[in-house]
Amino acid sequence: MLYEINEKVMKLEGEGRNIVKLNIGDPDQETPREIVEAAYEALRNGKTKYSSGAGEMKLREALASIHDVSSDRVVITPGSKWAVFAIMYLLLKDGGNVIIPTPHWTAYELIAKSLGVKVRFLRTELDSNWQIDAQELSKLIDGQTKLLILCNPNNPTSVALKEENLEEIVSTVDERFIILSDEVYSDISFAKTKSILEFNGKNAVVKSFSKTFAMTGWRIGYSVTSEELAEKMVKLNLMSVTNVPVFIQVAALKALELRVQIAEKMREEYRRRADLACEVLSKTGLRFATPDAPFYIFPKYSNLDSERFALDLLDQGVAVTPGTAFGEYREHFRIALTLPEQEISRGLDRVCRGIEESL
């Protein structure tokens, strides 16, 4: 349905219709100019050759210092998604099962299916503020479990796992296998979130420059794993993607230099948008969790058929993503706040009208 909605949007726009796209997880902001200029300078300086499969040492060291880990544990990847793919490939290609809490980002499930491994879904609910039930998790684990994937803060709910919940999860897993925590929204989250790296064990984190620095299309992210897994990832890089272009890594290093001010600006912008959305949506019959982070809201409306609803909304000129794109969440839909406030406002009015009409 994710793609079906996208296709329909493009078709309608082709017909001259105006659609407010609240369905896209790609920030509307431009990449800050300093980052673009850093890439250009590197290009002119001939940073256009093959390089290390692990990434540029300066960038790895800067990231290692931020996370307070050894740079041997940091691997630069063409997007955090590649890091997720690489970790799942390396840990699961020879079999095993993976536990994925729902609602979940589509890619986790697609990769698992492609690798032919069994997925055990762990359902979370709005009524429990999207926290994970450690007892339910415990029931899903067996000797073949190789990986648990957390998305924290979560896409599509924008809710972070509470520190106590994370502690319960870590203690339930008890270092029997790796917890992979996708923390791409954490640097611009509104609430303080805890990283899986703050716990002992061989757990892994993937992060990205995409959201924090509006660099989605640059394709640069990274992983922090055990040194052993990092070595395997470097080998996999060398036989597949080789390296992230060095001029892009130079740009990313510039981004890190400016990260405090850029992240602050992004966070404030998304916070305003989230406040606006919460205010508008709370006047409807929709129920939703207050977002801890950018840039989604995942409201629920009892007995809603969100696939039908999303298609109807398209006729009203607004695109949202049905909850079924993230698991069995037919009563939910996802709103992405990746447009300027005025546009969001206009889109949300149409959503509210749609909800009223479906009463």
Next chain:
Amino acid sequence: MLYEINEKVMKLEGEGRNIVKLNIGDPDQETPREIVEAAYEALRNGKTKYSSGAGEMKLREALASIHDVSSDRVVITPGSKWAVFAIMYLLLKDGGNVIIPTPHWTAYELIAKSLGVKVRFLRTELDSNWQIDAQELSKLIDGQTKLLILCNPNNPTSVALKEENLEEIVSTVDERFIILSDEVYSDISFAKTKSILEFNGKNAVVKSFSKTFAMTGWRIGYSVTSEELAEKMVKLNLMSVTNVPVFIQVAALKALELRVQIAEKMREEYRRRADLACEVLSKTGLRFATPDAPFYIFPKYSNLDSERFALDLLDQGVAVTPGTAFGEYREHFRIALTLPEQEISRGLDRVCRGIEESL
């Protein structure tokens, strides 16, 4: 040994030693300025967002037109190596065997091993001018064979398969499985080479912007496959690398606009270097095939232990790659002509001296 030599080179250079690096498959040329400027313009125009997993339509159409195929068959990839990985992953992850003629580029074997599939090596020899014996090929094929990988023109020999040889190979395979032809050197080859795309069947080609346009570190290549396989590659892209950055694709499109003059210039430069190398090396006891393409020569010296020889040469200030990096070719070593003529000349003198001393 490929990496061991590299490591030693870096160590010696760190100690202040001058090493002529005839071991590296990365052109010394700078990416042409027009291509760099096209990337910068695209960056400033905000071409920094997520995009199609198949690649930008304009670039796909330009490539489709060059190869006289439908653009549905063209997929843009982060380097041709990723295209090889993706095709092997899709065709072999559920089992089967792959036939790889030797000497071969290291990545093919590494990918196969990573996927846990059986590799059947098909030996070629200098004495047969590195052509493939169709009868030997026939013996290696069974019901589990899923892929044959050609590298044409070849790395490390720089010899192209003759048209008749290619015809024999195609007829031996008889559309029972896919032939993947890695043709990254063909656009700057000295001899006319025939593409696998000129034959019927579901055969596939991977190509790159790396060699033709001195864009190795930009990580952009592409594949031309059946539409069916192209669709699967796009899905794999969307769950792993997502897309090649659009500003890099814009730069690649600019490269294609200038391809006739750039390719011609590159070809002439490498032809001069190859002529020089052939002249110098022919005065020694080394035997080698006249290169059809840039940028390697793969000489043989009877009873040579090329690993020992390569390490000894390092002491003389020149780096080459032992033949064992490309299969069981201990009597061979690879010279890469990726330096200016004067440097090549200096390096080859040291190689010749090394050969004399090992008499």
